[in-house]
Amino acid sequence: MAKIASIMTDLFEDSEYTSPKEALEAAGHQVVPVGLEKGATVTGKSDGTEVEIEVGIDNAKGEDFDALLIPGGYSPDKIRKYEDVLNFVRHFAYKHKPIFTICHGPQLLVNADVLHGKDITAVAQVAVDVKNAGANYFDEEVVIDSSGIISSRTPDDLPAFNKAIVDALK
Numbered sequence: 528m529a530k531i532a533s534i535m536t537d538l539f540e541d542s543e544y545t546s547p548k549e550a551l552e553a554a555g556h557q558v559v560p561v562g563l564e565k566g567a568t569v570t571g572k573s574d575g576t577e578v579e580i581e582v583g584i585d586n587a588k589g590e591d592f593d594a595l596l597i598p599g600g601y602s603p604d605k606i607r608k609y610e611d612v613l614n615f616v617r618h619f620a621y622k623h624k625p626i627f628t629i630c631h632g633p634q635l636l637v638n639a640d641v642l643h644g645k646d647i648t649a650v651a652q653v654a655v656d657v658k659n660a661g662a663n664y665f666d667e668e669v670v671i672d673s674s675g676i677i678s679s680r681t682p683d684d685l686p687a688f689n690k691a692i693v694d695a696l697k
Contacts, residue, residue, distance in 0.1 A: 528594040529556045529696045532613065535578065536562050540600030541571030542682045543629045544578065547596055550689035556696060558596065561587045561615070563606065572600045575637025583610045587609070588680050597616065599630025599650065607638040617641060617697075625675040627692045629685075633657050633678060646672040671695075 531551060533544060548558045562569055565583035571574065595616065597603060606612045612635070619626050620641035628636065633649040634656060636642050643661030648670040658664050669682040669691045671677050677695055679688035 530591065531556055531558045531594045531596050532561045532582070532587065532589075532592040532615075533558050533596040533598065534561050534606065534615065535569055535580075535598055535602045536606050537569045538567065538605065539578075539598045540602075540630055541574040541576040542546075542685060543572035543598035544571070544596075545576060546682075546685045547598070547627065547629075547689055547692060550693055551596075551696075554693045554696065559592070560635075561651070561680065563609070563612075569602075584609065584615060587615050588683065589615055589622070589624075592619075592624070594625035594627065594692075595619040596692075597626065597628040597635050598630035599632045600626075603631045603634040606637050613639045620674070620676075621624075623675050625677065625692070625695050627677050627688070629679040629688055630681055633662075636660070636676070639661040645674055645676055646670050647676060647678045649678060650680055674684075 562580035616639040630650045637660040668687045
């Protein structure tokens with residue numbers, strides 16, 4: 528069983544958290560919401576899904592987790608200014624642990640400066656950001672980089688994304 532951190536704050540894209548979480552849990556893994564403040568409730572932008580943050584970023588240790596899930600929505604843009612968040616993300620990239628990211632999620636990877644030479648996809652409006660960060664952008668439903676980054680574009684890609692992330696943890 529893998530323990531997966533899901534880094535998020537308010538206005539995350541509901542389905543980009545709930546759907547992968549359900550798929551991962553169905554495969555026997557644990558998904559732990561990590562955010563700016565332990566005990567805070569964050570709310571999704573589309574469906575108003577409420578998620579309680581179990582681990583505050585001030586106490587989050589990458590060593591405690593096997594993989595990272597970055598749902599999209601406005602959440603990645605809201606938290607990519609925090610150095611603690613970026614350092615947490617960098618841990619997964621530097622240790623080549625799986626990073627699962629969808630839609631606007633790669634914005635965190637851009638600010639963490641971990642995309643140079645990596646293959647990735649994202650929602651169309653983030654494509655220029657990942658290219659400018661030195662990544663190889665592909666407009667495909669799932670892109671799997673040898674570093675462990677698995678990315679998708681939008682909620683429409685969730686079935687393929689969920690299969691890829693569950694398979695990566697086998």
